[in-house]
Amino acid sequence: MTTGAIPLLHEDGQSLDWPSARYTVKVIVTDRSAEVESVLEGAPQLETLIAAGHLQWAVELRCPKTLYSSVTYSDSAICKIQWSPDQVDGDVYILPGLISTGPFSLSGEGLSQVWKEQPVDVPIGSWLVRGDVRSVNSLAASLLKFYPDVSLETGEMRVVRDTGGGDLHFNVYVAAEMLETCLRERNVQVAALIAAFAQFPQIDKQDAEGADDGASPQYPRMQRIFDRLRELEIPTWLDDGDEFDPARAATAMERFDSQIVADEDDD
Amino acid sequence: MDILSQETRQLFSAWQEGLAKKKGDRDEDMIERQEELMHTVEQGPSVLAGYLRDQLGLGTDVSIKAPPLPRKLTPSEYRDPCFQLERDICRDWQGLVQPGLASQPLYWTVLHVAWLEEGLIGDQIDVALLSGGRDSTVEERTRNLLRRLGGLAHVRGKISVLVNCPLGRAWWRGYVGQLAAEHSSDALTSEAAHRVLHASNPAWEKLAGDSVRRVTVNNRPEIRAALIYHFRDASRESGGVDADHFQRTAQVLARHGSLISFDLVPWTTLIEMAANAAQTATTELEREARQREQEKARRRPQKGQ
Structure with a gap:
């Protein structure tokens, strides 16, 4: 051949x-x-x-x-x-x-x-x-996992980093009665995504200090996000100055023109 | 597996991260938790199993259906199963283990609860789970245990379950070998392919590492079949396989992946490509070795200086 x-x-x-x-x-x-x-x-x-x-x-x-x-x-x-x-x-x-x-x-x-x-x-x-x-996972679907938290009031949210499983994702805690809504509501997911992006500078700083040689952390997901932002010419958390805007970066991160469509009911 | 609930997953992450931090993270109570774990291990398999159930929120009445082990394992059998033992395991687990679960450290840790309760990891679980490699500190022994139970993903990444958990590694090697055999145009049996993957733990680790860390064409079963076929005579008994050469051959093969789809390429062409890739790998590695030597010589202090 x-x-x-x-x-x-x-x-x-x-x-x-x-x-x-x-x-x-x-x-x-x-x-x-x-x-x-x-x-x-x-x-x-x-x-x-x-x-x-x-x-x-x-x-x-x-x-x-x-x-x-x-x-x-x-x-x-x-x-x-x-x-x-x-x-x-x-x-x-x-x-x-x-x-x-x-x-x-x-x-x-x-x-x-x-x-x-x-x-x-x-x-x-x-x-x-x-x-x-x-x-095939939307960025929100792959980066965020939603959980109920009985200590939160309706409408409150907290976003916590999690590296269990070997890659980076964020646990998003909401009031229990809000969970189902949050899983469907795109605006809620985007808000959580922005909160997650806002943690990137700190995550990168901590992992660089902890690594043996100061090299980048072993978070493939974070690396892909970084690469994509560079392609889009949007400031990343590693760029000099204060140009990194987590809201701008998160909302620019639709990687393809796709929709997540819920399965249709049998009825 | 229904018992791998969200709650169990959260408890598992918290348990592991409470026992082993990434370098630079601080946890004042971690040493105490590690010592508690060591003390638990010293008390034997049933006590360790109970401790794990408690940490993972698995009540004593929760039944765990684990695939069978062929017999009670000695510590050395457990830590590094011989080829025949890996074959026996893969044969007995046919259809019982799926990759979607087998990629999860929690899955293997839960299976270990059942195996410990059945006494199949043996009585010397301190030797099986804590000893070997770096094991002179409580921290190192704790990490050994976490790796062997299922992998230490938050420290080592997705590769850990494939290379650090001995029973998980056995299954993955058998699974990859079987897929390769199925795509080898009958040139390989699953046993022969598995033997090559068992030939060297470092070679397996490099192959697995490249496979999980990137969206790589290396995961095409055809490319693996060709790679394994090229090294078909390798086994531990015959001296293993050079890990760097094995890895580099796979990488050279994968360079074709942007141009061709391996599933349509005739088998005779694939094995020719693998042979050429192995030759290229040899040339590249030799050149890199010469360059390193030259660099070393350049940095050596000159006489008289």
Whole structure:
């Protein structure tokens, strides 16, 4: 199998292989399943290859904590995937894209000049289009866990850091009668998220002091948030000065255009 | 497992964090709690089991259905099961343990309550749970116990349950080996794959570490199958496997992951890729070793200075 370069269209737009093409992804997440819709524009050659059966839409599912990975293929741009609670725990990620299901040759149509000299042999299993890595847990869902606290009055909240389980999350305590509301109300979750972000400077300072070499803490979730803020060019808690605004950072952190939809009642 | 309730989880986190802090954190009462735990261990398995039930809020009438252990284990068998023991465990636990639970330190700690009550961790639980590695202080022995019962996640991260809990490690190695065998086009049996993963604890730790800390293509069962197949002759009896080389080969293989989907690649191509990756890994590691030597030589004081 050749491991020569294959032109790649990436959702983040960094690849210039397909200069007129664009790839976007929409994801709708329900409990233990997701519908991933891929939208491809400006790449007629790829559309032709899809129609001819040389390419298929694919969504890879990864759960690092359980060493789990699977791939679902679809002829349709809308790919439905499911996962079992027996197989996964913690953060679950999806990687959508377009894969070659058999060998074929790409012509120069739609490709940048550097690819036009001769046809490109594409072996089976090659990614030609790739989307960003996405968590199927919303940031609020993965970072926050809500609990009742009988000592709190209605409308009160407290947010406490928790690193049990090996990654960072926050326990959000609310009055018992408010718990169900809080689990549904987006504004409450965002308020808790802001409170959690406000603790990042202190968490980072404490863990840097405690580490053997002063290096960053072992909180993958925090690292991903940091990386994303940098991508969005929003000041982080590690930047000089007082520019870090936890409210600004938290409310900028929707990583994909998704909705968490509750399961419909049977009635 | 219904007994892994939110309340039990909170109690477990609080219990562990009250016994072992990350460096730099301070807790004046921690030493007292550690010494209480040591005293509890000295009193034997049933007393330790009762202590754990109390700490986790598991009433004495709460039944714990733990998968069976083949026999009462000696301390050395418990701390580092031989390959056949790991196989026996995985065989007996087929279908009883799922990865969604097995990734949780609390799960294994609760199972230990049942095994302690049944006397299966043996009578010398101080040797089994406290001794070995660094064990000269109460702090170190406490950490040994917490790691072996299920892992010390808030200190070591998600990897702890896979590498520090001996029985959890046994199951995970068997599970990963079985998945690899299933994706090896019949080139590997699950026993053969498991033997490779058992060949070196450091190699397993590096593989597991790379797998849990990143959203990595390394978790594709096909890539693992190819990796394990390349090292198929490795076993403890034959001298194990070089952990750095094993890890680097996996990392080199994973570099293809942004370009190809391993599940569609023919098996013969996969094993060729693994062989090439192993060669590349050797070259890279040798080059890095030479660079370190050159750097060391550069820093050595010159004669006459």
